[in-house]
Amino acid sequence: xxxxxxxxxxxxxxxxxxxxxxxxxxxxxxxxxxxxAWIGIELMAQTVAAYSGYWRLQRNLSVDLGFLLGTRHYExxxxxxxxGVTLRIRAEKEIEGSNGLAVFDCGIEGENLWxxxxxxxxxxxxxxxxxxxxxx
Numbered sequence: 228x229x230x231x232x233x234x235x236x237x238x239x240x241x242x243x244x245x246x247x248x249x250x251x252x253x254x255x256x257x258x259x260x261x262x263x264a265w266i267g268i269e270l271m272a273q274t275v276a277a278y279s280g281y282w283r284l285q286r287n288l289s290v291d292l293g294f295l296l297g298t299r300h301y302e303x304x305x306x307x308x309x310x311g312v313t314l315r316i317r318a319e320k321e322i323e324g325s326n327g328l329a330v331f332d333c334g335i336e337g338e339n340l341w342x343x344x345x346x347x348x349x350x351x352x353x354x355x356x357x358x359x360x361x362x363x
Contacts, residue, residue: 228253230266231273231316234281241319242278246270250310261307267342268298271333274318278331279350292354296328296347303335303342312337318346327351 230253236243248262249255256263272295280290308314314337323329327350335342351357 229273230254230270231277234277235315237278237281239320241317242274242281244270244274244277244316244318246314246316248308248310248312248314255310256307259307261309261312264303264306264308264342265301267303267308267335268295268301268344268346270314270316270335271298271318271331271344271346272348274316274333275331275346275348278318278320291351293351294349296349299345299347301342301344303340305340305342308335308337308340312340321345 230246231244232246234242234244250257252262254262254266275295276293279293283290314335316333316335318331318333321330321332329348329350331346331348333344333346
């Protein structure tokens with residue numbers, strides 16, 4: 228389930244993705260007239276995943292699983308991202324350890340709205356090996 232429409236910019240420090248909220252889109256809440264703001268966490272997580280996938284491809288590696296460990300301080304100025312609004316999702320890498328743990332400072336901006344959070348993620352070198360070693 229990919230919710231993002233496109234990647235606008237990516238470099239070593241950050242990535243910017245975009246999504247146009249559509250009335251026929253996944254998670255659209257007709258009664259509220261938009262995408263519930265709590266979906267913002269998923270938009271941020273997908274943006275971080277796109278960042279990771281992009282840099283893996285640059286190193287001739289296949290795209291792999293990552294894990295969202297948690298969020299800190301998710302805030303939104305709205306309860307719903309309205310239909311027709313273009314959202315820009317930015318994820319800026321704050322910390323990345325050699326053990327695969329990372330923190331991204333994320334934000335969503337649109338027409339008179341915003342949301343922000345810090346995402347704690349785990350990006351293992353090889354998710355299949357990581358899961359197999361743990362009997363999962």
